[in-house]
Amino acid sequence: MTKITIPFGPQHPALKEPENFMLVLEGEQISGATINLGYNHRGMEKAAEDRTYIQDLYLIERVCGICSHSHTTCYITNVEELAKAETPKRALAIRTLFGELERVHSHLLWLGVAGYEMGFETLFMYTWRDREQVLDCLEMLSGNRVHYSINTIGGVRRDITAELSAEVKKRINFLMERTNYYIKLATEEPTVLARTQNVGKLPHDVAIERGAVGPTARASGVMRDVRKDDPYLIYGELDFKVITHNSNDVFGRLVVRALELVESYKMIHQILDNLPEGPIAVKVPMKIAPGEAVNHYEAPRGEDIHYLKSNGTDKPDRLKVRAPTLANLQSVAYMLEGGWLADVPLVIAAIDPCMSCTDRAAVWNPKKGKTEVYSWEEMRKMGIEHYKRRGVDFTRL
Amino acid sequence: MKIIDKLITWSLLKSPWILHFNSGACNGCDIEVVDALTPKYDIERFGILLKATPRHADILVVSGPVTRQQAKRLRTIYDQMPEPKFVMAVGACGCSGGVFNGCYGVIPGVDKTLPVSVYIPGCPVRPEAIIDGVVKMIKSVEDASK
Amino acid sequence: MSDFTNEEKIKSELEQKFHGAITNAAVTRSRRVWLDAETAKLPEIMAWLKAQGYNHLATVTGFDEGENLGAYYHVTDTHVIVTVKVKTPRANPSLPSVLAAFPGALSYERELEDMFGIKVQGLPPGRRYPLPEDFPTDQYPLRKDWKFVPPANEVEAK
Numbered sequence: 081m082t083k084i085t086i087p088f089g090p091q092h093p094a095l096k097e098p099e100n101f102m103l104v105l106e107g108e109q110i111s112g113a114t115i116n117l118g119y120n121h122r123g124m125e126k127a128a129e130d131r132t133y134i135q136d137l138y139l140i141e142r143v144c145g146i147c148s149h150s151h152t153t154c155y156i157t158n159v160e161e162l163a164k165a166e167t168p169k170r171a172l173a174i175r176t177l178f179g180e181l182e183r184v185h186s187h188l189l190w191l192g193v194a195g196y197e198m199g200f201e202t203l204f205m206y207t208w209r210d211r212e213q214v215l216d217c218l219e220m221l222s223g224n225r226v227h228y229s230i231n232t233i234g235g236v237r238r239d240i241t242a243e244l245s246a247e248v249k250k251r252i253n254f255l256m257e258r259t260n261y262y263i264k265l266a267t268e269e270p271t272v273l274a275r276t277q278n279v280g281k282l283p284h285d286v287a288i289e290r291g292a293v294g295p296t297a298r299a300s301g302v303m304r305d306v307r308k309d310d311p312y313l314i315y316g317e318l319d320f321k322v323i324t325h326n327s328n329d330v331f332g333r334l335v336v337r338a339l340e341l342v343e344s345y346k347m348i349h350q351i352l353d354n355l356p357e358g359p360i361a362v363k364v365p366m367k368i369a370p371g372e373a374v375n376h377y378e379a380p381r382g383e384d385i386h387y388l389k390s391n392g393t394d395k396p397d398r399l400k401v402r403a404p405t406l407a408n409l410q411s412v413a414y415m416l417e418g419g420w421l422a423d424v425p426l427v428i429a430a431i432d433p434c435m436s437c438t439d440r441a442a443v444w445n446p447k448k449g450k451t452e453v454y455s456w457e458e459m460r461k462m463g464i465e466h467y468k469r470r471g472v473d474f475t476r477l
Numbered sequence: 478m479k480i481i482d483k484l485i486t487w488s489l490l491k492s493p494w495i496l497h498f499n500s501g502a503c504n505g506c507d508i509e510v511v512d513a514l515t516p517k518y519d520i521e522r523f524g525i526l527l528k529a530t531p532r533h534a535d536i537l538v539v540s541g542p543v544t545r546q547q548a549k550r551l552r553t554i555y556d557q558m559p560e561p562k563f564v565m566a567v568g569a570c571g572c573s574g575g576v577f578n579g580c581y582g583v584i585p586g587v588d589k590t591l592p593v594s595v596y597i598p599g600c601p602v603r604p605e606a607i608i609d610g611v612v613k614m615i616k617s618v619e620d621a622s623k
Numbered sequence: 624m625s626d627f628t629n630e631e632k633i634k635s636e637l638e639q640k641f642h643g644a645i646t647n648a649a650v651t652r653s654r655r656v657w658l659d660a661e662t663a664k665l666p667e668i669m670a671w672l673k674a675q676g677y678n679h680l681a682t683v684t685g686f687d688e689g690e691n692l693g694a695y696y697h698v699t700d701t702h703v704i705v706t707v708k709v710k711t712p713r714a715n716p717s718l719p720s721v722l723a724a725f726p727g728a729l730s731y732e733r734e735l736e737d738m739f740g741i742k743v744q745g746l747p748p749g750r751r752y753p754l755p756e757d758f759p760t761d762q763y764p765l766r767k768d769w770k771f772v773p774p775a776n777e778v779e780a781k
Binding site for chain 1: 634652655657662676678679681682684686687695696699701702703704706725726728729730731749753755764765769771
């Protein structure tokens with residue numbers, strides 16, 4: 081069999097982030113994969129040391145546009161712990177509400193992207209249209225669709241009125257109905273099953289060995305969710321299930337996220353029905369006493385962990401952020417090996433990567449001594465054609 | 478204007494094709510750019526198509542503060558685009574580096590790497606602002622060609 | 624004393640098992656244990672923690688404390704986070720790799736090399752992370768004495 085090495089640097093028409101995967105092909109199967117990153121490196125941890133705690137709040141928010149609230153909340157939890165601040169219960173509840181709204185928008189976004197990667201463009205359009213309902217909620221509550229900046233040191237910036245609460249609930253109810261349709265689609269539609277079952281296998285013990293987190297790990301039966309295991313904000317008082325699946329494949333990841341949407345809707349209702357009274361913020365001094373704190377947060381993609389060291393000034397001494405996708409990347413190499421080239425875009429998309437990709441795949445055939453370059457879009461189309469020849473055709477749906 | 482120039486301008490005005498490039502952004506602008514494709518905003522009704530290769534694109538939409546790693550690739554993509562071509566810098570990061578101005582990993586603002594025709598501010602940019610930016614750009618091309 | 628039984632349990636078991644190599648062990652609040660460890664013993668301590676159920680290495684945080692560089696290894700069983708701190712002299716910084724117990728730590732260990740210049744013994748060859756390919760290999764951005772100076776030629780493009 082001819083061995084071909086493909087450097088795969090992604091260009092996603094749907095989500096663009098730079099990463100580079102080196103794939104070694106034997107025929108159409110992948111015999112080896114390594115991951116090269118760094119295209120999105122901006123130098124934030126260093127910049128954070130030169131900015132005040134409140135300025136860093138707005139910097140850290142922009143680690144990622146899709147899970148910005150996760151990052152600010154994890155950061156602010158560290159700051160408030162070091163400042164020994166007593167954040168009011170109402171603020172914690174509002175933070176939790178935003179966390180779950182963020183999870184909903186992120187999972188719906190992912191459902192659309194997964195559909196797009198499979199060739200199921202209608203699903204992409206449906207889910208993103210429905211996602212607008214969540215973005216409306218976020219805009220009503222915070223003023224912005226993305227980067228809501230609801231956190232401030234000591235609490236939250238804006239309160240929720242009874243009318244806003246009712247508006248949010250109306251939209252969530254609409255989404256609950258739509259989600260039932262998506263769950264049915266994910267679990268019963270044969271074309272979806274054909275593309276996702278037994279694709280990107282990650283066994284339970286490998287998931288743990290390689291440090292996988294979030295829905296990627298939970299789809300391999302790993303019962304881990306920071307909201308239940310190390311409760312923060314008001315998760316300790318909410319009634320919800322941790323969703324796991326035991327199929328260890330892309331199908332499992334699809335089901336886990338779809339069912340997590342239902343749990344999030346439940347939690348949003350619970351929070352809005354039981355919003356504690358009281359102030360929304362307390363005053364916190366600008367200078368934070370020396371100390372260290374480490375906290376993690378269940379972002380939509382998995383465990384997000386932040387470390388913070390303070391030194392008595394108004395600027396942090398050291399701030400470390402490890403976003404969930406970095407933890408999942410070592411598992412992707414495993415998932416790609418032994419799989420088909422046609423499945424590569426979907427397997428990578430299934431961990432819900434939050435990085436910047438400009439993809440370029442260069443295929444090197446050592447026998448011919450030629451290098452060809454494939455873009456992500458070409459690989460995605462190749463995958464769709466490959467499956468169409470085997471009877472999996474989304475255009476009939 | 479020669480006939481071929483008129484034809485090229487007409488096709489650009491009637492149906493500008495865009496290529497989106499993320500030069501190290503947080504993804505906020507990127508999801509809003511993609512959102513512009515979805516049913517609520519639907520830029521396809523204006524003939525605007527999102528393309529995947531620079532060789533088919535009229536407008537290069539760049540988000541992100543341009544990380545050092547991406548700067549070379551950004552220039553390569555731009556060079557691969559055929560004339561006439563335009564660059565749109567979206568978001569506060571694209572315009573000036575945004576919140577990342579001063580970070581070592583970043584060459585702040587797209588206009589330090591490429592000549593920019595349109596700057597669209599926002600953090601992130603709203604889909605309506607993107608549509609507005611494209612329309613304004615087309616109008617200026619139209620006015621220039623008269 | 625405190626009613627953090629699981630936290631106290633792992634702390635005292637560590638102190639007993641690695642008697643001498645562990646100092647300053649403390650339960651600072653619920654579900655958080657911090658300790659300093661002898662650098663040479665790091666791989667052994669990590670492997671032992673993994674066997675006790677602390678099998679998720681959440682991340683590795685490098686630091687610069689002036690005379691010493693070093694790293695915090697944040698390992699968890701998803702309930703309690705145990706943070707192991709190891710130091711190495713600035714003049715010749717080096718840490719042993721924990722890849723044998725935690726293969727998922729590859730990116731975290733490469734980051735220590737790229738950002739702090741700490742040589743990780745046992746790290747397999749590979750592309751650097753996270754700095755760009757053309758970033759000089761003798762500059763370590765996260766060290767306290769490294770300052771960013773924007774190049775003079777970064778002006779508007781034509």
